[in-house]
Amino acid sequence: MAWRSAVAVFLTFAFAYFLSALVRAVTATLAPTLAQEFALQARDLGLLAGGYFLGFAAMQLPLGRWLDRHGPRKVSLGFLGVAVLGCLVFSQAMGFAGLLAGRVLCGAGVSACLMAPLTGYRRWLEPTAQMRANSWMLMTGSLGMVASTLPVQWALPLVGWRPLFWALAGLIALAMLLIALRVPAWRAALPEQGATGGDAVGDTLGDVAPPAGYRMVWRHPYFQRLAPLAFCVYGGMVAVQTLWAGPWMQQVAGYTPLQAATGLFWINVSMLCTFWSWGMLSPWLLRRGWDANRLMLWGLPLSLLVLLCTVLAGPRAGGTAWALFCMASSFVSLSQPALALAFVPALAGRALSAFNLVIFAGVFVVQWGIGLAVDAFAALGWGTAASFRAAMAVYLACNVVAYAWFVLQPRRHNAKQTAHP
Numbered sequence: 001m002a003w004r005s006a007v008a009v010f011l012t013f014a015f016a017y018f019l020s021a022l023v024r025a026v027t028a029t030l031a032p033t034l035a036q037e038f039a040l041q042a043r044d045l046g047l048l049a050g051g052y053f054l055g056f057a058a059m060q061l062p063l064g065r066w067l068d069r070h071g072p073r074k075v076s077l078g079f080l081g082v083a084v085l086g087c088l089v090f091s092q093a094m095g096f097a098g099l100l101a102g103r104v105l106c107g108a109g110v111s112a113c114l115m116a117p118l119t120g121y122r123r124w125l126e127p128t129a130q131m132r133a134n135s136w137m138l139m140t141g142s143l144g145m146v147a148s149t150l151p152v153q154w155a156l157p158l159v160g161w162r163p164l165f166w167a168l169a170g171l172i173a174l175a176m177l178l179i180a181l182r183v184p185a186w187r188a189a190l191p192e193q194g195a196t197g198g199d200a201v202g203d204t205l206g207d208v209a210p211p212a213g214y215r216m217v218w219r220h221p222y223f224q225r226l227a228p229l230a231f232c233v234y235g236g237m238v239a240v241q242t243l244w245a246g247p248w249m250q251q252v253a254g255y256t257p258l259q260a261a262t263g264l265f266w267i268n269v270s271m272l273c274t275f276w277s278w279g280m281l282s283p284w285l286l287r288r289g290w291d292a293n294r295l296m297l298w299g300l301p302l303s304l305l306v307l308l309c310t311v312l313a314g315p316r317a318g319g320t321a322w323a324l325f326c327m328a329s330s331f332v333s334l335s336q337p338a339l340a341l342a343f344v345p346a347l348a349g350r351a352l353s354a355f356n357l358v359i360f361a362g363v364f365v366v367q368w369g370i371g372l373a374v375d376a377f378a379a380l381g382w383g384t385a386a387s388f389r390a391a392m393a394v395y396l397a398c399n400v401v402a403y404a405w406f407v408l409q410p411r412r413h414n415a416k417q418t419a420h421p
Contacts, residue, residue, distance in 0.1 A: 005184070006125065010133055012182045013072075013117035014140040016080065016175040020110035021144030023083065023168060024052060025242060027103070029152045029261075030161050034099065044096055049243075051100045053364055055086075055107030060357035061214065063112055067349030071186020072116035073179055079116075080176045083109025084169045091165035102165075109172075114141070115352050120183070122340045122348035128283035131292070134337040135282060139275035145241070146268040149261060217354045222342045225409040226335050227358050228402035233300065235362020236395060237329040241267060243367050245322040248392075252385045253318040263319025270323040274330045282334070292338035299331035300403055307396045311389050370395060 027034070031045050040048070059079070066075050086109050090102025117137060121130045155164065217223055249255040249263050285295065306325045310317040336355065343351040373391035382390065 012178045017113045018140045018144040020113035021141040025145045025148035051103035052107035055104035056111045059111040060353045064350035064353030067119045072120040073183040076116045079112040087165045087169035091162045119349040123345045130337045131282040132279045135278035142272035149265045228405045230358045231362035232398045232402035234332045234359045236366045238363045239366040267323045274327045292334035303328035
């Protein structure tokens with residue numbers, strides 16, 4: 001793909017992914033308003049937040065098959081149409097059922113906003129460019145999460161939450177128009193494309209098209225090597241960034257609600273800068289032999305160390321500690337383009353979607369699991385701060401196990417992704 005076309009396609013997909021991240025995170029800011037207007041209890045807010053992930057996760061496996069068959073443009077347009085409907089349903093809701101239906105539709109509708117471009121990049125871009133594009137896509141997601149915090153809070157008194165979702169529906173429709181105009185058409189993978197992967201899958205496929213299902217993805221040794229990291233470390237990073245950093249700052253570090261919101265704002269800003277830096281540095285590092293596997297091997301212990309220090313510091317650890325944890329955990333984001341390079345282009349959509357399903361299953365389990373652990377330790381008579389610290393210690397142990405699995409798996413399972421442009 002020519003440089004100008006690649007930039008245009010990237011910016012188009014980045015705009016859609018920015019909106020998807022904004023839609024995902026905005027309910028955290030709207031929670032007090034919605035709770036007051038609809039008399040929602042804590043369990044209702046939890047289910048409302050989970051509704052998004054329910055719709056998102058339910059689409060991942062069919063999404064992968066459709067991406068490989070129909071390509072990013074057609075699939076993105078179809079899914080984003082559902083997201084527009086979800087925003088409109090949410091904006092017109094007269095009760096909790098309407099809110100939940102809107103969130104489920106939104107989650108399903110934006111579920112292709114990252115997987116579609118990554119599938120296209122696997123075929124259109126060189127390996128180093130894929131690493132950069134992946135990092136910068138995540139950067140635009142962080143920008144969307146930044147926009148969902150203080151900017152939304154400032155806009156609420158001026159326009160209200162219902163017009164906010166009308167505007168989101170209009171912006172998503174604009175993203176659909178840009179995708180229709182700028183993203184290239186897709187053609188079925190040629191036989192020779194199925195044989196150029198240079199890995200276990202490519203070697204076994206030879207000159208035949210890959211099967212339509214997911215068996216080869218689930219059984220691939222590199223997928224199995226990365227799956228625990230995706231579930232615990234990647235899923236946990238998102239769970240902390242989108243949920244648990246806030247309660248920790250208020251209930252352990254003693255922040256006021258405004259201070260906690262400001263802390264979340266700066267956590268998201270720090271992640272935006274981190275992913276921008278990864279996009280700048282990853283091609284340079286790859287050319288010097290620092291591929292994704294090596295970077296994760298040496299970088300992820302930093303996140304374990306930061307989390308250990310946060311647990312030990314307790315009330316002395318606030319927003320800065322969680323920003324450092326998320327930044328150190330960002331090494332695991334390199335696993336997505338690495339996984340795509342381990343599969344032939346004709347399997348990339350299914351591989352990425354299956355991997356994304358593992359990540360979001362991890363988000364759900366870690367979000368819920370930390371809450372269950374906090375309640376369990378509190379039931380034993382522990383104080384709030386002690387319960388949070390103990391729950392995070394359990395999460396730390398899970399991360400250690402996932403990292404150990406990654407380290408101890410045979411190196412032959414690595415993707416052959418060190419080609420230089």
